[in-house]
Amino acid sequence: MTMDEATAAKPAAAQDYLAKRTLRSGTAGWLLLAGLGVSYVISGDFSGWNFGVAEGGFGGLLIAFVLIAGMYLAMVLGMAELSAALPAAGGGYTFARRALGPWGGFATGTAVLLEYAIAPAAIATFIGAYVESLNLFGITDGWWVYLAVYALFIGIHLAGAGEALKAMFVITAIALAGLLLFAVSAWGLFDAGKLTDIPADPDAFGSSAFLPFGVFGIWAAVPFAIWFFLAVEGVPLAAEEAREPEKNVPKGIIISMLVLLVTGAAVLFLATGAFGAQAISTSGNPLVEALGDGAAAKAVNYIGLAGLVASFFSIVYAYSRQTFALSRAGYLPTSLSITNARKAPVLALIVPGVVGFALSLTGKGAMLLNMAVFGAAVSYVLMxxxxxxxxxxxxxxxxxxxxxGGVMTTAFALVIACGAVIATFLVDPAAAGWTLAAFCGFMVYFALYSRHRLVASSPDEEFAVLARAEAELE
Known part of the structure; x- marks a missing residue:
């Protein structure tokens, strides 16, 4: 082959490569994207957050909630700008690739991937607790539940993004209705005295009825406050499948964040005030136990299961798109980004799902939560x-x-995110340490292998090429 023939063949080869790795565009408008953002997170309202009461008491978790809510709001406003400017399936990885180069891009993508691969495993354990409390199908051993939800929802995603996003929207709407039912029912049971029924630790600095574990408890509660909002930043991962992404992605992520602020604050106050801080701090299904044994509790139990399913379902979508984007650009094995006839990335759905299922078999939801938060917090710093x-x-x-507010807004989020990374080591040093080790393992893989095999024709690499060309022209 002559030089001219080789040059002519390159575009065709690139087109063929990308043709096998193409998502279905124009699938989602702002409403579906807002629903996606809420569905990523809504399981955090039903279970998991309450373990933060055991770390900081109601007061510690409340202060952590306010700080983290501010961080997420600032971060979402920053990501809205980035997603409008750089609409691609890589989300945070795409942004960091443009700003920080291949190393920064892969580090961000890896942190996001760890978050999204581990979070469904934590949610699966919470689904198991809800199923067992309902005595569905006589199941008393959670691993059957974990296997069923992974197999079922990965299968639905393989049918295509449009079908998956619409199903997520319906399930999320049901979950929001359940939260409204809970709020109405819990209002009549609310007792402000129950918010502070954990005895103050006399040895903790700054301890009081409001802060039973002292000032330190605020910091320790941060990872659980993050669970109220974890993964809302995944909305930009749908950019390539959205209509007019430069308009609809920012609108979708901001609206979803505002909804989550309201639902998170309502659950924190009403569930703790109805059940008591001491009791709720160890509950596997806090909203149900807060309502007692009546009809409302049973209804919320079933609907709570829908909320957990919504987040599980949507985060499976998120990890597949993050894996797809990293693979398509060559950072991970390129076979992971091949899509089927329905334009769904097959191995990008299955491989992280197998890893997540294996992690869910530990049955340790709080530990897995902390591991997912570590990955999330690292990605927030980099984004x-x-x-x-x-x-x-x-x-x-x-x-x-x-x-x-420009850079002042994102600088505020950056400072809080740095504190959140440290907080994961305070809660469970072993879990955070293992996640850090996995992160380092990915970086070694990149250093020794994949950085020499990046795909120049992928959208994220083309963004970087264009940026370099513009800089040279200037």
């Missing part, structure tokens, strides 16, 4: 740094949406 770097280095980059 906020990316926003700041791009604002400084590329002020002229087209930005259909601009973050209110």
């Amino acid at each position: 906020m740094v990316s926003h700041i770097v791009l604002r400084v280095r590329e002020p002229g980059m087209p930005r259909p949406y601009r973050t209110p």
